[in-house]
Amino acid sequence: MKRLSGTLVVFALCLPWAHPSETPAGTRALTLQQAVSLALERSPEVLLARTQALQAGESVRESRSLDRPQVTAGTGLAYNNGFPLSIEGSAPSIFKIIGSQSLFSTKNSNLVKESKESERAGEFAAGRVRNEVAARTALCYGRLHQARRVQALAGRRLEEALRRQEATESLLEGGKARPVDAAVARTASAAARQDLLVAREEARVLQAELRALTGTADTVSIETRDPLVQNPLEGEPAEEIYRRAVRSSPGILEAEASVRAREFHTAAEKGERHPRMNFVTEYALFSRSNNYEDYYRRFERHNYLLGLSIEVPLFTGSRTAARVARSRLEEEGERHRLEGLKSDLKVEIERALGALEIARGAADLARQDLETARELQALDEALFAEGRVSDQEMAARRFELQGKERALVDADHTLVERRIELLRLTGTAASALAE
Numbered sequence: 253m254k255r256l257s258g259t260l261v262v263f264a265l266c267l268p269w270a271h272p273s274e275t276p277a278g279t280r281a282l283t284l285q286q287a288v289s290l291a292l293e294r295s296p297e298v299l300l301a302r303t304q305a306l307q308a309g310e311s312v313r314e315s316r317s318l319d320r321p322q323v324t325a326g327t328g329l330a331y332n333n334g335f336p337l338s339i340e341g342s343a344p345s346i347f348k349i350i351g352s353q354s355l356f357s358t359k360n361s362n363l364v365k366e367s368k369e370s371e372r373a374g375e376f377a378a379g380r381v382r383n384e385v386a387a388r389t390a391l392c393y394g395r396l397h398q399a400r401r402v403q404a405l406a407g408r409r410l411e412e413a414l415r416r417q418e419a420t421e422s423l424l425e426g427g428k429a430r431p432v433d434a435a436v437a438r439t440a441s442a443a444a445r446q447d448l449l450v451a452r453e454e455a456r457v458l459q460a461e462l463r464a465l466t467g468t469a470d471t472v473s474i475e476t477r478d479p480l481v482q483n484p485l486e487g488e489p490a491e492e493i494y495r496r497a498v499r500s501s502p503g504i505l506e507a508e509a510s511v512r513a514r515e516f517h518t519a520a521e522k523g524e525r526h527p528r529m530n531f532v533t534e535y536a537l538f539s540r541s542n543n544y545e546d547y548y549r550r551f552e553r554h555n556y557l558l559g560l561s562i563e564v565p566l567f568t569g570s571r572t573a574a575r576v577a578r579s580r581l582e583e584e585g586e587r588h589r590l591e592g593l594k595s596d597l598k599v600e601i602e603r604a605l606g607a608l609e610i611a612r613g614a615a616d617l618a619r620q621d622l623e624t625a626r627e628l629q630a631l632d633e634a635l636f637a638e639g640r641v642s643d644q645e646m647a648a649r650r651f652e653l654q655g656k657e658r659a660l661v662d663a664d665h666t667l668v669e670r671r672i673e674l675l676r677l678t679g680t681a682a683s684a685l686a687e
Contacts (some may be wrong), residue, residue, distance in 0.1 A: 409681030
């Protein structure tokens, strides 16, 4: 009995709830959908992407101001000797107001269009981040659930190994077993203990990662449920899935918006060669201290100007041509990147569908294999009750059944991962996995 108590104490120390750092102040049960929703609300990556999208919106407001009235007010102070000179093109004045309004500018209009497409690209980039965070959170949740299932199986395996070790050591004391048999039993117990340790530590790390993704306090233990992942695209042809993915994938939509933005930027650079027309107005209140009345026959303190400013570029050297050429190359680079993304997406969807089909078959096979193993164990238990099967054979059968259970856990998790991956590729992970 003393030896049995010792082994039970060792077993208790290996259980996950006996780990000091795993003693939570509270427990929170989360489904996969709830975890994804929390991550989309609290993840720093999602919040950063949202902030960057808002910054792109402010850039649109800034570019639109190019086509809106510009009004400045100011004053000037200067001492002149002789002919009254100007300051920055304007005569020194007590008070002046200068206004301008762009009436026609090819460059400005294309810069506004570019900023709008950049804003759309920012929105799609935020959607891409949401899609990635949703998929990563779902994968983390599924792995945590799997690790805990494996931890439970490892705990039962360790319990069985400790029983076998206790029985073998008792037989050794009675001279009915060899020392090597006891050594083998102790090794089996150590191996089972190591498997439990690995599963427990993996679950601990995954729970910490899930806490970080969902913004859950470190003192809260997250309780998982069976992850339910449904993909409405399953069963459809790969070509149809690809077409839908091109229309819905935030990464593809972001790249397309970037291409259009580069097109407008190229057009804006070309606009440097086109005429520009501005409406201008100016008012200035002069002072007599600058001696204007001595140089002009009629002095007027209140001065104003209304007119049109028309500029026609005639020669700008190679500056405009170089900027247009550089913009075209950047546009071409964006097009190549877009085509590369589409090509990679098509191949990845084919690969994901193949992996999903294999995972589905493997899960069905693992489930059928486990059912067969359970039937064989039930048969062996009946034979064991009749004395026709030895204790060692029953132990081997139980060990085999535990292996089949572990295989089913792994196969179910792989199937969930393959479904999540297909959702990520098609850009629907956030909408399909969130609550």
